[in-house]
Amino acid sequence: MKKPNRILEAVLVMAMLIATLALPACKAPRLEPGGVYAPTNELGQVVYADTGLALADASYQLAYDTVSAVLKFERDNRATIWALSPEVKKALDKVREQGNALNLRWAEARYLYKQNPTPAGLTALQTILAEIQRLVPVAQQQLAPVTSTLTQQP
Amino acid sequence: MPPIVLSIIALINLVSTTGPELAKLYQQARSLFDMLFRGGLITVAQQAALKSWADAHEAATLAGRTPPEWQIEPDPPTPIGPGN
Numbered sequence: 016m017k018k019p020n021r022i023l024e025a026v027l028v029m030a031m032l033i034a035t036l037a038l039p040a041c042k043a044p045r046l047e048p049g050g051v052y053a054p055t056n057e058l059g060q061v062v063y064a065d066t067g068l069a070l071a072d073a074s075y076q077l078a079y080d081t082v083s084a085v086l087k088f089e090r091d092n093r094a095t096i097w098a099l100s101p102e103v104k105k106a107l108d109k110v111r112e113q114g115n116a117l118n119l120r121w122a123e124a125r126y127l128y129k130q131n132p133t134p135a136g137l138t139a140l141q142t143i144l145a146e147i148q149r150l151v152p153v154a155q156q157q158l159a160p161v162t163s164t165l166t167q168q169p
Numbered sequence: 170m171p172p173i174v175l176s177i178i179a180l181i182n183l184v185s186t187t188g189p190e191l192a193k194l195y196q197q198a199r200s201l202f203d204m205l206f207r208g209g210l211i212t213v214a215q216q217a218a219l220k221s222w223a224d225a226h227e228a229a230t231l232a233g234r235t236p237p238e239w240q241i242e243p244d245p246p247t248p249i250g251p252g253n
Contacts, residue, residue, distance in 0.1 A: 044203075044204040044209050044210070044211055045209070045210045045211065046210075046211050046216065047210055047211060047212045047213050047216070049213050050211065050212070050213040050215075050216030050217065051216045051217055051220045052211070052216045052219075052220065053216070069204075069211055069216065069219065069220075070204065072219050072220065072222075072223040073197075073200070073201050073204060073219055074201060075223070076197065076219065076222055076223065076226075077194070077197045077198055077201050079226070080193070080194055080197060081194055083236065083238060083239070084194060086238040086239060087238040089238075090237065090238045090242075093245060094245055097244070097245045097247075101244070101247065104244060104245075105244075108241045111239050111240070111241050112241065114239060115235060115239060118230050118239075119230055119231075121227075121230070122226070122227045122230035122231050123231070125223065125227050126227060126231065
């Protein structure tokens with residue numbers, strides 16, 4: 016009965032990590048020349064290096080996948096969780112609604128940024144990223160009482 | 170079905186479904202942490218995998234495709250019992 020608690024703790028720790036990650040405070044990573052975010056010309060010179068988009072994509076992927084893992088867990092175990100607490104699905108449906116709206120904004124902003132990569136476009140992406148990062152702990156908090164109830168039953 | 174049976178099923182599902190997901194998320198979190206705080210090198214292969222995911226996710230979203238776990242589905246029927 017201890018393993019689920021450790022899993023939950025690990026997920027919550029990751030949520031805290033994600034929530035505390037702030038792009039402006041970061042050390043700039045290096046992009047290996049020749050990659051899709053740092054293409055090179057025929058002389059092997061880097062044409063441009065879009066570190067901002069690489070970081071935004073990596074951060075967005077992590078936040079999105081973390082929320083997805085919570086939503087998938089609830090969906091895969093819906094009958095059990097609903098029997099324990101119908102409020103979990105209701106709360107996660109709100110996360111779904113907000114997340115889908117955010118996701119569409121992210122896709123539109125990223126599409127526009129790729130057409131015209133400006134600092135303002137990157138800022139728009141980072142703003143949406145911050146919003147989905149705020150959804151991560153909200154989503155994960157919904158499962159905490161459920162897993163706690165499950166692990167405390169005799 | 171007795172609640173304990175439901176609990177056991179749920180726990181088995183929790184470990185089996187969250188375990189692999191967690192491992193993947195852990196790797197992603199660690200990779201991102203390295204990128205952000207250690208000034209790590211994002212290799213050509215990592216860049217390709219990341220952009221491939223982001224491009225595919227962007228295209229799917231713009232096309233209106235939503236994964237099942239993100240869709241709002243009808244509530245399950247509430248069991249009838251004491252207090253309901």
